[in-house]
Amino acid sequence: MRKSLIAAVMPLAVLCSHAVGGNLSASVKPVLMGDNARLPKIAIITTGGTIAQKKDETGAAVPAVSGVALISAVPDLLTKANVEIYSLCNEDSSRIKPEVWLRLAKLVDKLVKRKDISGVIVTHGTDTMAEAAFFVDACTSTKKPVVFVGAMRDASDMSPDGPENIMNAMVQAVSPDAKGWGVTVTLNQFVNSAYTVRKTNTNNVETFNSGESGYLGYISTGKVIKYNRPMQDICIGLPEKLEQRVELFMSYAGCDGKAIRRAVDSGVKGLVIEAVGSGNVQENVYKAIKYAKSKGVVVVVTTCVPDGPMIPAYGGPGGGATMAKEGIILSRYLRARKARLLLMLALSNKMPEDQIAKLFQH
Numbered sequence: 001m002r003k004s005l006i007a008a009v010m011p012l013a014v015l016c017s018h019a020v021g022g023n024l025s026a027s028v029k030p031v032l033m034g035d036n037a038r039l040p041k042i043a044i045i046t047t048g049g050t051i052a053q054k055k056d057e058t059g060a061a062v063p064a065v066s067g068v069a070l071i072s073a074v075p076d077l078l079t080k081a082n083v084e085i086y087s088l089c090n091e092d093s094s095r096i097k098p099e100v101w102l103r104l105a106k107l108v109d110k111l112v113k114r115k116d117i118s119g120v121i122v123t124h125g126t127d128t129m130a131e132a133a134f135f136v137d138a139c140t141s142t143k144k145p146v147v148f149v150g151a152m153r154d155a156s157d158m159s160p161d162g163p164e165n166i167m168n169a170m171v172q173a174v175s176p177d178a179k180g181w182g183v184t185v186t187l188n189q190f191v192n193s194a195y196t197v198r199k200t201n202t203n204n205v206e207t208f209n210s211g212e213s214g215y216l217g218y219i220s221t222g223k224v225i226k227y228n229r230p231m232q233d234i235c236i237g238l239p240e241k242l243e244q245r246v247e248l249f250m251s252y253a254g255c256d257g258k259a260i261r262r263a264v265d266s267g268v269k270g271l272v273i274e275a276v277g278s279g280n281v282q283e284n285v286y287k288a289i290k291y292a293k294s295k296g297v298v299v300v301v302t303t304c305v306p307d308g309p310m311i312p313a314y315g316g317p318g319g320g321a322t323m324a325k326e327g328i329i330l331s332r333y334l335r336a337r338k339a340r341l342l343l344m345l346a347l348s349n350k351m352p353e354d355q356i357a358k359l360f361q362h
């Protein structure tokens with residue numbers, strides 16, 4: 001990137017404060033790149049992840065590349081759009097907290113409402129990218145492309161995947177064919193809906209897919225090829241503050257449910273229980289769920305099985321059909337981590353339980 005393309009809208013001290021490390025700065029000022037009046041404007045929000053990491057002297061990847069340096073490393077981006085870069089944080093996504101995603105969602109919401117912005121790209125670590133994208137999708141509503149992108153190989157790798165992934169995200173962000181997809185996770189040429197996407201491989205560049213729902217599209221040679229429409233678009237709006245006391249537990253062979261009861265006694269507001277199969281839990285977990293409900297805690301049951309709608313079919317204490325009959329919310333499609341975020345957002349927005357139940361029927 002030629003320096004002259006960077007419009008100096010922020011003092012150097014502010015630039016440095018965003019460069020590397022975990023802290024969120026109080027207000028994020030953009031750095032502008034590109035001044036071609038014929039091109040659209042795309043906002044790029046950087047948050048860290050492997051895409052912005054390099055190996056240290058021990059060989060472990062650590063945050064090392066500032067948002068501006070990350071984007072500057074792909075000068076071809078400016079053949080597609082002028083960009084505004086917002087360096088929100090530089091954090092491994094395994095350490096990111098939901099309040100960062102709330103700040104991110106608020107920024108995305110503000111940017112997509114601007115007439116001069118055609119789309120938003122978010123760079124993020126892949127460990128929790130599926131959750132982050134879902135969180136932002138649930139908080140915002142826009143026809144403009146909002147594209148999450150990252151990398152499986154760090155910036156010091158002999159063959160990093162970050163630059164091409166960012167370029168493909170840009171292709172999608174400026175493409176008229178990519179409108180109305182909601183928030184997507186776009187890596188390794190494949191476009192996934194935030195609602196369905198999951199990380200499936202710890203190490204390989206081909207890690208994100210949407211299981212039985214399939215990809216939304218494919219990006220190749222500077223073009224977006226459409227395969228599909230998103231199966232769902234949940235928008236419950238942006239809360240001012242987050243209800244944090246939503247816990248996640250799983251049911252497993254011999255689980256006594258005591259941890260769930262302790263969480264209830266400690267004042268938790270919402271609980272997500274990861275069941276097995278089509279939503280069946282151990283009897284002790286079932287009893288703990290009933291205890292939670294008797295104390296006014298909103299409980300959502302999901303499953304550890306990656307694919308298939310969760311259709312309650314079994315009776316007996318802890319069977320999905322038994323719990324459904326008793327008004328316990330069974331999440332038809334969303335799995336545990338995203339279900340927890342949706343419950344957190346619903347409780348933050350003070351939704352009554354019957355409305356919350358409807359959110360999980362999609």
Ligand code: ASP
Nearest residue numbers: 049050092093125126127
């Ligand atoms: N640990 C990294 C992160 O989630 C993994 C990645 O970005 O690929 O930040």
